[in-house]
Amino acid sequence: MRKVIKSLCVGLTAGSVAMTPLGLNWNGLRNNGLPAIELTSGSAYAAAAPRLIRDAEIENTIRAWASPVFEAAGLNAADVDIYLVNDSSINAFVAGGMNLFIHTGLLMRSKTPNQVIGVIAHETGHISGGHLARFQDKIKDASLTAILAMILGAGAAVAGAGGAGIAVMGGGMGLAQNSILAFSRTQEASADQAGMRYLEETGQSARGMADFFHILSGQELLNSSQQDPYVRTHPLTRDRIEAVDAQVGKSKFADAPDKPEFIEMHKRMLAKLSGFILSPPTTLSRFKEDDKSVAARYARAVAYYRLPDMAKALPLIDQLIAEEPNNAYFYELKGQMLFENGRGNEALAPYQKSVDLMPNEATLRVGLAQAMIERNDPALNKEAINNLRRATQREPLNAFAWSQLAIAYGRDDQLGMSALSSAEAALARGNKREARLQGARAEKLLPRGSPGWIRLQDIQSAARRSDDG
Secondary structure (H helix, E strand, C coil), X not given: CCCCCCCCCCCCCCCCCCCCCCCCXXXXXXXXXXXXXXXXXXXXXXXXXXXXXXXXXXXXXXXXXXXXXXXXXXXXXXXXXXEEEECCCCCEEECCCCEEEEEHHHHHHCCCHHHHHHHHXXXXXXXXXXXXXXXXHHHCCCCHHHHXXXXXXXXXXXXXXXXXXXXXXXXXXXXXXXHHCCCCHHHHHHHHHHHHHHHHHCCCCCHHHHHXXXXXXXXXXXXXXXXXXXXXXXXXXXXXXXXXXXXXXXXXCCCCCCCHHHHHHHXXXXXXXXXXXXXXXXXXXXXXXXXXXXXXXXXXXXXXXHCCCHHHHHHXXXXXXXXXXXXXXXXXXXXXXXXXXXXXXXXXXXXXXXXXXXXXXXXXXXXHHHHHHHCCCHHHHHHHHHHHHHHHHHCCCCHHHHHHHHHHHHHCCCHHHHHHHHHHHHHHCCCHHHHXXXXXXXXXXXXXXXHHHHHHHHHHHHHHCCCCC
16 A cells, blocks of 8 residues: 555545545455555544445455355356445445445454355345346446446545555445435345355355344334444345345255355455554554464554554564465565655565566556656666556556556656556546547647557547536
8 A cells, every 4th residue: 555645536526536545455446447546554544434445355355255156146257346445334235237335344344254245145136136227227328437426426436546555435425325226125135035046056154144134133223324324225124034044044055164265365354454444553452462363463564554663564564475475465565565664666576576476466566666656767667667558458447557657658758658648547537628638638749540549539539428428
């Protein structure tokens, strides 16, 4: 994560989303390539407004748990985009097509991977059941930026940010969720049944789903302002709970244990979330010094880095690297620690190692490229450009990556490509006016008929379309 967050996002108010740094080491959104800003240490230990956060490790964890469920539902797992919402309330929802949103509050409240998988199975039931049809009709011509804005109840809330580390996108929730995402009790029961079927087909217990419902079981009697959002948008009834309990009772997989690797992934996820979202003192009290597990040391490394106490943070991350020398996420965190503490030259090696280990993770490349750019060394420009080009190929809507590429091209005296990249960044943010302005600048600089010039025609065409599609 970066200590200084450079946001390139369309805003809640006057054109820019306020992005409060928090302090997670997380990577980029997959598939659709939406950019986000990293959680960083900053002055505040928590952000008041809900935000989308990004972390390759946690997203890959969720995807590992979810992919078998998606496939059991007949979905192409790669087509389902996963978003993490930095909000302490318990919630998860699907919207805008095959987009799954999970609150960090739900993740941090979970006791087992199976509980999270149960929620994912239920939400997958909504996708496969076509329960989002009416919402889909409303937004079928909208850009993904506009869809997220509608879901999060903010302007156009897509943020750009640095490569490594947790990323955050601003946005208020509530209103849009309550009015758009609410399901009927019939749809809820249908999603339950479908979810339990997917769990059965993948040899997993539905006990986690039942556990989750029991956690929320008393909330329907509360005033709506006191309920977790999940209850407001997913009506929970005694009949539904009893139906899930009955299925657990007769399933041959009722007591199927979580895979050991899933359990370890869950521990590390909770440690990382705690380290970056909770205050460092709270994290250090939860993960005490005498706990020598990988997860506990991981949490403490993040907490010490956020204080900041690098004399304690770096030895911890170095221990973890020594024990798991092929763990890209540990190298990424070390790179971020060094980068954000003014040791950018030292940060290059661990960032490069993280990319070497996971070359297809776009935001790892963006993190490395940003560290290269910050060195202001002309010899590094070409490498930075190469990393950013590969990142934007995988994440074509990553506004921050495009903006960094514009800087790198500019420093390499490729002014036409710099302007083109600025146009791409503006378009990814939903700022069509800026995309047109940068496009006009690029058109004067790029050779007619060149690949960049041809791509520019597409950008200008997209920027000329009305906001309604």
